[in-house]
Amino acid sequence: MPSLPTLADRAATAAHADGLGPALGWTALAVVAVLAFMTVVGLLLIWVERKVAARFQCRLGPTRVGRFGLLQTVADALKLLLKEDIVPTGADRVLHLIAPLLSFLAMLLMLVALPLAPGLHVVDVDIGVVYLSACSGLGVIGILVGGWSSHNKWSLLGAMRAGAQVISYEVSAALALLVAVVFSGSLRLSEIVQSQADGWWIWRAPGCGVVGFLLLLVAGTAEINRTPFDLAEGESELTAGFHTEYSGLRFAFFFLSEFLNLFVLAALATTLYLGGWMPLHLPGLAGFNAAMDFVPPLAWFGVKAAAVVFVLMWFRWTFPRLRVDQLMRLEWQILLPIGFVNLFLAAGVVVGGFYPGAG
Amino acid sequence: MDDPNHNGEVRSPAALDPAPCAGGGGRPESDRGAALGPPRPADSAADQAARSPTAEACADPPQRGPRSGDAEMPQSRRMGGPVEAAAPWIDGVGPIGAMVEGARSLARGMAVTLSHLARPSQVVTQEYPENRATLRLPPRFRGQLAFVHDPRGLHKCTVCRICEEMCPNVSIIITARDRPAVSKKELDTFVWRLDSCTWCNTCVMVCPHAVLEFRPTFETAVYDRRLLAYALNRTAGPTWPVIDKLESAEAQAAATEPRAPFDGPTLLARARAKPGDGEEGGDGG
Numbered sequence: 001m002p003s004l005p006t007l008a009d010r011a012a013t014a015a016h017a018d019g020l021g022p023a024l025g026w027t028a029l030a031v032v033a034v035l036a037f038m039t040v041v042g043l044l045l046i047w048v049e050r051k052v053a054a055r056f057q058c059r060l061g062p063t064r065v066g067r068f069g070l071l072q073t074v075a076d077a078l079k080l081l082l083k084e085d086i087v088p089t090g091a092d093r094v095l096h097l098i099a100p101l102l103s104f105l106a107m108l109l110m111l112v113a114l115p116l117a118p119g120l121h122v123v124d125v126d127i128g129v130v131y132l133s134a135c136s137g138l139g140v141i142g143i144l145v146g147g148w149s150s151h152n153k154w155s156l157l158g159a160m161r162a163g164a165q166v167i168s169y170e171v172s173a174a175l176a177l178l179v180a181v182v183f184s185g186s187l188r189l190s191e192i193v194q195s196q197a198d199g200w201w202i203w204r205a206p207g208c209g210v211v212g213f214l215l216l217l218v219a220g221t222a223e224i225n226r227t228p229f230d231l232a233e234g235e236s237e238l239t240a241g242f243h244t245e246y247s248g249l250r251f252a253f254f255f256l257s258e259f260l261n262l263f264v265l266a267a268l269a270t271t272l273y274l275g276g277w278m279p280l281h282l283p284g285l286a287g288f289n290a291a292m293d294f295v296p297p298l299a300w301f302g303v304k305a306a307a308v309v310f311v312l313m314w315f316r317w318t319f320p321r322l323r324v325d326q327l328m329r330l331e332w333q334i335l336l337p338i339g340f341v342n343l344f345l346a347a348g349v350v351v352g353g354f355y356p357g358a359g
Numbered sequence: 360m361d362d363p364n365h366n367g368e369v370r371s372p373a374a375l376d377p378a379p380c381a382g383g384g385g386r387p388e389s390d391r392g393a394a395l396g397p398p399r400p401a402d403s404a405a406d407q408a409a410r411s412p413t414a415e416a417c418a419d420p421p422q423r424g425p426r427s428g429d430a431e432m433p434q435s436r437r438m439g440g441p442v443e444a445a446a447p448w449i450d451g452v453g454p455i456g457a458m459v460e461g462a463r464s465l466a467r468g469m470a471v472t473l474s475h476l477a478r479p480s481q482v483v484t485q486e487y488p489e490n491r492a493t494l495r496l497p498p499r500f501r502g503q504l505a506f507v508h509d510p511r512g513l514h515k516c517t518v519c520r521i522c523e524e525m526c527p528n529v530s531i532i533i534t535a536r537d538r539p540a541v542s543k544k545e546l547d548t549f550v551w552r553l554d555s556c557t558w559c560n561t562c563v564m565v566c567p568h569a570v571l572e573f574r575p576t577f578e579t580a581v582y583d584r585r586l587l588a589y590a591l592n593r594t595a596g597p598t599w600p601v602i603d604k605l606e607s608a609e610a611q612a613a614a615t616e617p618r619a620p621f622d623g624p625t626l627l628a629r630a631r632a633k634p635g636d637g638e639e640g641g642d643g644g
Contacts, residue, residue, distance in 0.1 A: 052476070055475065055476045055479070055482075056472045056475055056476050057475070058475055058481045058482050058483045058484070059482065059483070059484045060482055060484050060486065063486060314469060314472065314473070315469075317472055318465075318468045318469050318471075318472045319465065319468065334458075
């Protein structure tokens with residue numbers, strides 16, 4: 001697989017060689033592509049979630065607007081655009097306005113660093129894994145600010161819960177990310193993908209890969225505040241948690257970033273453990289590998305990410321919500337020890353070269 | 360339950376029966392009846408405990424005074440204790456066993472949801488407005504209360520007023536009239552107030568002549584709430600067995616009178632009689 005330059009690389013090259021115009025063109029292309037991608041994926045994910053949830057619950061889901069209700073989310077987005085934008089009395093107006101944007105920004109910062117396919121990659125950060133870990137922690141600031149500025153005790157409680165939860169689970173998520181880093185020997189996401197050309201880390205890293213992948217799924221689900229870890233929203237106890245006082249377009253921003261966070265988590269798990277856009281290659285089967293190469297990389301990435309998204313939706317519509325003390329116990333007493341042991345085992349395996357393709 | 364009209368037949372709603380206690384737990388049969396009546400002062404605490412439908416209450420004989428059985432119960436079976444008392448692990452299997460057990464139970468839950476996803480035939484919702492003709496409704500669905508009329512439009516209501524008495528929120532208003540020549544009452548209008556009904560089905564269950572039934576008609580929305588109280592009977596007059604005993608067709612026809620839905624003491628009739636006054640009939644805002 002040839003490694004094509006990312007969109008940011010193209011813009012930088014154009015700035016040096018061709019001047020400002022082409023550089024701005026590449027930048028504009030990147031911005032438009034990201035915005036369009038975000039909108040399409042966000043609306044599609046909301047539709048899929050509603051359909052999947054309905055089928056899990058013996059319902060039909062949206063069927064009215066467009067074929068199979070495909071335009072339902074578009075209609076909902078239009079409705080949210082037209083809704084009144086309310087800032088409650090006593091709320092901190094500026095922070096209340098900024099909060100959804102902070103949440104959205106954190107998601108956006110993660111999204112641009114993900115390698116979707118060769119060339120379909122906005123910025124290839126040297127320290128991609130660290131960068132993603134940092135940005136995922138940034139999202140909680142939006143939630144905290146939103147809950148704090150709403151001047152509502154439910155919002156504040158939800159935000160504080162989210163703060164405690166995200167900070168706790170970030171530790172486990174980072175430990176899970178590091179397993180893939182230890183095996184691939186790089187923090188750069190494109191190199192992590194390239195390192196899985198002969199097989200994905202989920203099985204090439206003996207044992208540690210599966211544990212790391214599951215750990216990433218669980219900790220990631222907690223970090224993006226999805227059921228069964230949706231204590232920040234907890235509609236049965238906190239009305240809607242941190243976004244109780246949000247309406248209209250600003251609620252839409254919270255909602256959209258929540259669903260795109262789901263995609264980002266799935267994409268991250270795909271990139272680190274399921275080979276990213278790499279086709280399925282099995283050692284010793286040259287014909288099979290060649291056949292797999294005919295499937296375009298974007299399709300590989302899409303299928304893998306969709307599978308992870310489906311598993312996360314499956315979690316959401318099966319498991320009941322945890323209590324706060326159970327949540328903390330799960331992280332600090334169960335996931336964290338598992339994560340550390342797994343990371344040390346992974347380091348031992350890599351140092352000893354006890355995995356296929358080592359060296 | 361000390362209603363003289365009610366003689367303890369099977370018609371009593373099942374919910375009023377005490378929770379069945381497996382094994383009895385030393386509770387005599389006579390005690391069971393006493394639990395329903397006014398509580399006797401000496402027994403009330405024990406009854407309170409015995410009436411709770413948990414297995415715990417069934418296992419323990421009723422005790423006078425504070426419950427002392429809690430201390431003997433194993434930790435895991437005690438209910439309502441402090442949260443911290445519960446061990447973080449499932450009892451008796453240790454951390455690894457608890458993790459395996461937890462993973463297995465999570466997998467079992469996921470198998471259930473996946474089986475629903477994989478079988479679209481299990482979908483229970485229907486796309487409603489288009490399929491009015493083929494709508495599948497559950498047999499016991501309670502839509503609107505209705506009278507059971509015979510083909511001639513005659514009813515079997517004897518104006519015994521049990522339903523009116525039993526109705527928990529006065530959603531049934533029966534007006535009777537004197538039967539000519541006999542000193543007995545016969546039905547004039549049977550008004551049902553959809554706006555205050557809770558669909559508890561008590562009226563249907565207590566009716567001794569099976570006059571009432573719930574029909575699965577549910578499109579009851581109207582633009583004026585006064586339309587939500589209406590008469591259910593289509594004819595005023597005696598029951599059809601009484602009418603059948605009359606010899607001539609003329610006498611049979613003279614015994615009954617047609618009734619329209621908004622005849623009788625309905626909100627709409629009141630509004631018609633006194634314009635501007637109809638809104639006062641409502642209980643709610």
